[in-house]
Amino acid sequence: MTTQLQAKFIVLISILILAGCNNTPKKADSNKVTFDSIKVDRSYHLLDNPENPNCNLQINFTYPTQVDNKQQIKDIQRIFIQSYFGDSYVDYSPKEAVEKYTEDYLTNYKALEADFKSEADKAQDEPIGAWYSYYEMSSNKITYNKSGLLCFTVNFENYTGGAHGSHSYFNHIINLKTGSAVTEKEVFIDNYEDDLAKILVDAIAKQNQVTDVKALENMGFFSVDEIFPNGNFSVDETGINYTFNEYEIAAYVVGATHVHLSYEEIRHLARKESPIAHLVF
Known part of the structure; x- marks a missing residue:
C-alpha cells in the first residue's frame, strides 16, 4: 500500500470512528447528592x-x-x-x-x-x-x-376492594441548577406533540412486534390516534423514557406501557437550550 493510500485509509477510519461516537451514550459526572x-x-x-x-x-x-x-x-x-x-x-x-x-x-x-x-x-x-x-x-x-x-420514579400499588388492585408509575426530573422540575415544554420545541406522538406510537408498535400501528387496537390498546405525550417521562444517558399507566392508553390486562426513545429519534424535536440538551446533542 502506497503512502498516499495509507493516509486516505487512516482518514476514512477516523471519520467512521467519529461518526460512530455521535450515537454512543454521553458520559456524565454523578451529582453530589x-x-x-x-x-x-x-x-x-x-x-x-x-x-x-x-x-x-x-x-x-x-x-x-x-x-x-x-x-x-x-x-x-x-x-x-x-x-x-x-x-x-x-x-x-x-x-x-x-x-x-x-x-x-x-x-x-x-x-x-x-x-x-x-x-x-x-x-x-x-x-x-x-x-x-x-x-x-x-x-x-x-x-x-x-x-x-x-430523575426518580414513584411506584404505587393499592387495593381498595373490587376486582383487582391498581399499579402506577410516575416519573420526575429535577434540574439541580434551578431546583425545579423539568417539563415537556422545556425539553421540546413548539408544536412538538403530533410528531412526538407518532414516534411514541411507532415505538409501541415495534415493542409489540407489529408493523401496522392499528393492529395495537386488537391487542388491548385503545385508539392509537389518541396516544399523545403525557409528561410522564424521565431521561438517562441513552434517551427519554415514557410511561403510560393502566387504563391510560390500553385495557387493564395490558398493564403499564414503558417506551424508550433514543436521543437520535427525538433530536429534531428537542430545544437546544433545554435542561437536557447536553444529553441530546
Missing part, C-alpha cells in the same frame, strides 16, 4: 379485632438531604414530597409528611368500621372480608443522578 429513606409497615384490623379484615400500608420513601446548592434543598424536598404523597403534604418535612400520610391512611380506613359492622350483622355467616381488605405499597427509586439532572 446525599439521600436518606423512611420506611413504614403498618396494619390495622377493623374494630381492632384481629379476626376482622385489615389494611396494610407499606412506604419506602427516599429523599435528598444534601445537594450542592444548600438553598435549594427545601424546594427539591418539596418536589419529592408532592410527587409521592400529594399537594396536601408539601408544607411538611419528609419525616412529618410520612407520619401525617400514615395517620390519614389509617384514619380513612377506620371510617369504614360503621359500614363493616352493619354489613357483618346482616351477612351473619357469609364472608365479606375481601371487600374490606385494603393495602397500599409505594416506593420511589432514583433512576438517574448525573450532570445536573436528578
